[in-house]
Amino acid sequence: MTYRRKWAQSALVALAALLAAGTAPAPAQQPAAPPQPIKIGIVTFLTGPAAAPFGVPGRNAAEVLIEALNKGKVPAPYNKVGIGGAKIEVKYVDEAGATANTVTEYRNLVQRDKMDVVLGYVSSGNCLAIAPVADELKTLTVFDVCGTPRIFEEKPRKYIFRVNPTATMDNVAAAHYVLRKIKNLRLYSGINQNYAWGQDSWRDFKLALGVLAPKAKSDKVLFPKLFSGEYGAEISTLLTSKSQVIHSSFFDGDLEAFIYQSTARGLPKRIPIIFTTGETSIFRLAKTITEGTMIGARGPHAMLAHETALTKWFRQVYSDRFSQLPVYPSYHMAQSLFGLKAAWEKAQAKKGGARPTTDEVIAAFEGLEFPTPSTTVRMLNGKGHQGVTDTAYGTFHYNKKTRQPELVDVVYYPAGCVNPPPDVDSVTWIKGGMKGAKCK
């Protein structure tokens, strides 16, 4: 066979094949593969004293929200299935135990379980320990409850985001609220847990009062051990003080034990107390909390939440599942999940619908503004990694007719009033007279 005949035969075969292809029915279209799920490791206290007031309400919120997100049943703007159409796969990890153990568990989530995102952490001590490891492992990490301002003030953190505001907001607002309730404040005391959270809370409260009421002096300053549970001597010390108000950022079992013991000895009747995290216990301890006690919720959450469609939906799905109302750690979890979803979908949209990289999600998260059940979050501080919101305080009142606790004399403080401006650290801002604060 000559070269020319071979070429002609090949051409005929190719032509026949082309014709056959043109007339044959097209093969059935393969269904598009579902997007790869997004794996989120959620770390919070599932055991230990912080489980009941913090960890479990946070985990419960994650459970109902992720279930609703995966079904696409969350109201707009979060009505897209999962995150950017990809289902969420979640693994829950207990935060209880030594800090070293928490760091090991974080490494396990990233290196062994290949989580795309790690979200959670209640303890400020744990957040401070996790932050450098997240940067080392280049893993997107969203803190949900811990409040120490030091996370972004000590060093910029590329891979860390925190949607809920810092303890500075809680305590500057507490100072404003105390001065509204107590005219001519001259002397005040504090009892806070002896670790990052308690120390930072007291520092910011005292500094803020130094600016807002320079003549007021601090008297008894107590830092009992975390989870010590017995406060007889501390209560006596406070009873012997002439203070007009007591500041406390106690949380978890410590908060409840202190409320039981101080109420039994008449301390809150003699000296009113402001609890910056008191909302977590307001229903459980409704009959024990003294009238006039000032209560915060680390943001305008729960009873202090702004009534939006998203707020009502969240409250409904949560209470339908767990037969109780969500407390503020549940709202913090919701804020963090919605922040992550908003950032991810923004990055995905920018990429024409393709799955974004971690760096692209980070770029989208920085400076983001998004609605949450309770209020709008703006990622303004910490170079766009730290959220700010407005906040509120109220005064406890037990309604004997409805047999329900209420917060009365509620005051809302705008974000610009109680949070430092972008990229100014909290201590410098407060010591400098809280310049630029917009409280009207």
Add this chain to the structure above:
Amino acid sequence: MLLTAFAIFTDGLVYAAYLFVVAIGLTLIFGVMKILNVAHGSFYAFGAYGAAIAVGLYFNQGWPAAGGFLLMLLVAMVIGLVLGLIIERGLLRLVYGKDEIVVVLVTYAAFLILEDVIILLWGTNSYALYQPLVIGGNVEVSSLILSGYDIGLVVFAAALALLVTWALKRTRYGRLLTVVIFDRETAAAFGINVTVVYTVTFVLGAMLGALGGAVMAPKISVTLGIGVEVIVLAFAVVAIGGMGSIEGALVGALIVGLCRAAAVHLVPQLELFVIYVVMALVLVVRPYGLFTRAQPRKI
């Protein structure tokens, strides 16, 4: 100044009462069995949970207060009896004669298991038993308001100390226990059934641990992890007083209670530090604690 001194005294007594009630079971078990029982923290936690739930239900019915306090004791006794028997017969019996470290690790394992049993039984919610505090009321002494329940706790701890001392010194079983504490082998040689003594002692210790939890339940939030904090403090008290000594536990509790109260009132920064400084100082001077008997040298 006088008011501060009075406050230190009363606060120290209340804290000492709490420590003594918690530590007495631990020291009893160590004295007889030479077991450093980490699971004691779980007995405390079970006692607190049991009391918070059962007695809380009782008070919610509006029944007489005295019955509630009796129920508190009864619940602790039953919980201690059941848990003590399960741990001693089901676990410790298997490791008698093994190295002390092994036994400590076994009790630690029991402690961890029991923490999870709490979650299985009562979930992760916290429980409150505030009614006894309300019923106890308060009294004002020189501008210091004292809780009636705290005063009752001090009286209860003192009565418990007297009762245990009397039982050890004046009853037949107490004397048998004292013999076993002094020398187990000699006691066995004289025909004392040491195995039975071990079981009874462990159950008594478990009951006392649960009792500690039950009487503290009205003052605390009964929640996960309460046994951990308690066991650390109880160890400190027992180490100061001397492992296995009832008088030692009482004196250790008083020393720690008064020193801590003084620190909180005068130098609050040292509140935690002072407990362990006292322990370290005592152990430097008396390495086996204040009230440990001289040990016979065995050849």
